[in-house]
Amino acid sequence: GLPSVAPRSAGMPRVAEGATVPPDRERAIASGRLILVAEDHPVNQELIRHQLALLGFACDVTNDGVEALAALEQISYGCLITDCHMPNLSGYELARRIREREQGGARHLPILGITANTAPEDLKLCCDAGMDDCLVKPTRLATLRDYLSRWFGADSARQTAPVETVSVPPVSGPDARGAPEPFVPVDLGHMTQLWGSESTVKALLDSFVSSVREDVRALAPLLERIEIERLREWHHRVAGAASVLQYPPLLNALEDYRRDITVKAPERLRSDGLVLASKCNAMLDGIEEQAALLA
Structure with a gap:
């Protein structure tokens, strides 16, 4: 939805495409x-x-x-x-x-x-x-x-044109059973159109991988002593981050775990949670490889 050529306001310095001049x-x-x-x-x-x-x-x-x-x-x-x-x-x-x-x-x-x-x-x-x-x-x-x-004011928010992104081939990561499973790449072109620049996408992916890895590590203690409300809070936090990427494989995995969470036995919640953590880590490995190619 952004213009192919970004207008430049009078007195505003010209910057390289995709670069960001931090406001004062x-x-x-x-x-x-x-x-x-x-x-x-x-x-x-x-x-x-x-x-x-x-x-x-x-x-x-x-x-x-x-x-x-x-x-x-x-x-x-x-x-x-x-x-x-x-x-x-x-x-x-x-x-x-x-x-x-x-x-x-x-x-x-x-x-x-x-x-x-x-x-x-x-x-x-x-x-x-x-x-x-x-x-x-x-x-x-x-x-x-x-x-x-x-x-x-209508002219105060500077418009920025999207830039071309790198095409990344699929990479493989292990699934919960240890067998290789094709990694579905994040749609970098779509993300750049939505978020505004390739530098933004790079920073977002790096932050996403780092913070969600911490969230996945935080799941293990929650699975030792099952408390539904705490699992719901964990799910809301991670799903909120995943929704930023609009990445279907991760969103689907999180939704599968959330579904019927109140009626599942604690043993089932624990085993399914371990499977979810393994899937998340495999996806994060793939996303990290993708982000590295944007450097």
């Missing part, structure tokens, strides 16, 4: 354009940080609503982009507390919520909490640009 943070503060991001997962943090840079915005990133509230006490931000579901303090509660603080004053901080849920009742929760707009994960670069343009 102090200048962004002075002009009221510094954006605060509240997001708990490193993959989503990496994606939105790169997307904002491509659009010409500087940002500060916090890990939850508690950190975001503390940051808002120190700096005057031009906009808040918050995940709706976070530990410690959710995006909904964060928005409500900000609106309570603003009562009786002239200040109104634009708040954009981000949610993986598209049900009308979930989107209504964003409005009820005091958010101005709601984005659906994973957010395309063009969509983010359009939403920010509502608050910063």
Whole structure:
């Protein structure tokens, strides 16, 4: 959905295709354009940080609503982009507390919520909490640009053209039984069109592999003593990161494990969880090989 040739604003330096000039943070503060991001997962943090840079915005990133509230006490931000579901303090509660603080004053901080849920009742929760707009994960670069343009003017979000990506042949990884299983590559061309540049895709894949490997390691202790709610929380976290890539093999494997999670016996949840961990590690190995070719 992005133009094949990116327009260049007057006075804006020309950069190589796919390169990103980091916005100046102090200048962004002075002009009221510094954006605060509240997001708990490193993959989503990496994606939105790169997307904002491509659009010409500087940002500060916090890990939850508690950190975001503390940051808002120190700096005057031009906009808040918050995940709706976070530990410690959710995006909904964060928005409500900000609106309570603003009562009786002239200040109104634009708040954009981000949610993986598209049900009308979930989107209504964003409005009820005091958010101005709601984005659906994973957010395309063009969509983010359009939403920010509502608050910063139509010409303030710089448009960036997608670049060509490297074609990567399939690589093999072991399945849960030890037999080789073809690896289905991530569609790098599609990702570049969505996220805005090959450098963004490279950074996103590196962050994805690193953070999801930690999540997979965190599954083992959860399988020793089965607690359904903790497994659900783990699944929500990993599925949220996987949805950014829109990678069907991983999403399907996670959904297979989630299905009927409340009625499966603990022994079945444990054995299926070990199989899932093995599948995830094999996919991450393949994605890591793909990302290495983008260096």
